Amino acid sequence: MPTRENAPLGAPCWIDLFTSDPDASRAFYADLLGWTADEPNEEFGGYFNFRLGEAMIAGGMRNSEPDKVPDMWNVYLAVADAEATTAAAAAAGAPVFVPAMAVGTLGSMAVIADPGGASIGIWQPGEHKGFGVLAEPGAPAWFELHTNAYDTVRPFYSSVFGWDLTTMSDEPSFRYSTLGQGDGALAGVMDSKVLPDGEPDHWAIYFNVADADASAARIVELGGKVLQGPDDTPFGRLLVATDPTGAPFRLVQ
Known part of the structure; x- marks a missing residue:
């Protein structure tokens, strides 16, 4: 690994x-x-x-x-x-x-x-450099900001964190930018107009799994909830879930 x-x-x-x-x-x-x-x-x-x-x-x-x-x-x-x-x-x-x-x-x-x-x-x-594995089964795979302040947060992350943002889509129904581009992209920013009304701005974390459908079934068996999916997308098979205490997370196959 x-x-x-x-x-x-x-x-x-x-x-x-x-x-x-x-x-x-x-x-x-x-x-x-x-x-x-x-x-x-x-x-x-x-x-x-x-x-x-x-x-x-x-x-x-x-x-x-x-x-x-x-x-x-x-x-x-x-x-x-x-x-x-x-x-x-x-x-x-x-x-x-x-x-x-x-x-x-x-x-x-x-x-x-x-x-x-x-x-x-x-x-x-310092001594702690961060997570040691990325985009492998069981590891974090993607990080995505869902925001209702799309036009404001982009320059904020650029000025404060030095982000070089690439616009992936600028359609009225789907605005999305990435930190970096292509296979080198490290995080995404999504205009939350496509999300349920009233959902607060938040960062979403996707974890990589080998089998999204098997993982969805196991989430329910373990006391969590599957809120959406698994669904096929151009980026993999995705699902949205919560753990037994209600903390939301996402999986990608």
Whole structure:
């Protein structure tokens, strides 16, 4: 299984799960995606890591206030300087949820919201470089911002994170841009007019699977829900689901 040593600056480099039931979540993703879970690290507030084989693939932490914040997956972008990036985001009008802070010798992090309100993490790698496998079965395969502020978030990500955006489609019914292009694309931005009314801006994570239909059946058996699909698309066979605590995620075959 090929590994990745470092993420390009500006690209998604890490994901973690905010869950009201860590034990249930650990069991669910272990069964569905073949992950193992490290024991919670009390030094870092009970944070734990998922692994795919020997490679770290994602993190997880307890959501102690699920009545205020729903369970969800979070995406972090790689930066050279977390403090400077957070300052640039704040200067551009972004709310700062978690100010830049060192996480031991692992790196430095922050959490902000983009102009559409989608939460996005910032990660300056230290010893922890991010997920070690990409686009293999069980690993993250694609990262996609669904936004109602398409025309505003594009220049925001370009100025704050150095994104070079390529317009893939600019039809009124489907506007979509990518960070990079072709096989080298690293993330996408989609105008949410094609999504259900009232859905808040958010980052969606797609995990690669060998068999989307078998995975859909297993999600239900494990207590999750399949919300859409599996459907054939030009990009693979896709489905939208939630885990047993309601955190949404997507699969792609």
